[in-house]
Amino acid sequence: AQSVTQPDIHITVSEGASLELRCNYSYGATPYLFWYVQSPGQGLQLLLKYFSGDTLVQGIKGFEAEFKRSQSSFNLRKPSVHWSDAAEYFCAVGSGMDSSYKLIFGSGTRLLVRP
Amino acid sequence: DGGITQSPKYLFRKEGQNVTLSCEQNLNHDAMYWYRQDPGQGLRLIYYSQIVNDFQKGDIAEGYSVSREKKESFPLTVTSAQKNPTAFYLCASSIRDNQPQHFGDGTRLSIL
Numbered sequence: 001a002q003s004v005t006q007p008d009i010h011i012t013v014s015e016g017a018s019l020e021l022r023c024n025y026s027y028g029a030t031p032y033l034f035w036y037v038q039s040p041g042q043g044l045q046l047l048l049k050y051f052s053g054d055t056l057v058q059g060i061k062g063f064e065a066e067f068k069r070s071q072s073s074f075n076l077r078k079p080s081v082h083w084s085d086a087a088e089y090f091c092a093v094g095s096g097m098d099s100s101y102k103l104i105f106g107s108g109t110r111l112l113v114r115p
Numbered sequence: 116d117g118g119i120t121q122s123p124k125y126l127f128r129k130e131g132q133n134v135t136l137s138c139e140q141n142l143n144h145d146a147m148y149w150y151r152q153d154p155g156q157g158l159r160l161i162y163y164s165q166i167v168n169d170f171q172k173g174d175i176a177e178g179y180s181v182s183r184e185k186k187e188s189f190p191l192t193v194t195s196a197q198k199n200p201t202a203f204y205l206c207a208s209s210i211r212d213n214q215p216q217h218f219g220d221g222t223r224l225s226i227l
Binding site (some may be wrong): 009032034036041042043044045046049090094102103105106107108 | 119121148155156157158159160163173205207213215216217218219220221223
């Protein structure tokens, strides 16, 4: 069965520091992978997606993610964090292969930014 | 601007009462979804619909019902059979199943 693991429940970084949020997935074929961000009391906003091709994908707000098939990972990175990046981040995997397609979400990583 | 509108933002349910959460989209998307979000558990799929007049159960459909009579609307009813309905409910839509989902701002349901 498909699954997504975000091993870090909370991460705290200083403003201006680099960031990496981890995501590991379990899926037999090539997955469709997504990162979403959620501010408190709001819906989810898509940061970036990977469907195929170049394994390093660029997203909005200066975020990027790298698909590593050998490690079943899709980690999210940002070179310099801003205070406005404080939010909860969700990794998700989709099958895209059958009529019962759906997204499986990880449990999220809450990012705190120190001034 | 195109988007997904969920209403109300806050909703309170009395014991034994059914309540309906509204979700409307003007993105002309075929697929629509309902998720439940609990603290520390991420999002869990309740129901989804790939086309008008058709929908499928997700992972936690018990105690919920939906309808899809119009392409732009996908209301969710939380029935009295759902014994733990307090949660944040999110509606989403996508052009097709395997495309990125766009989310509304959610409805927070609480029990009186």
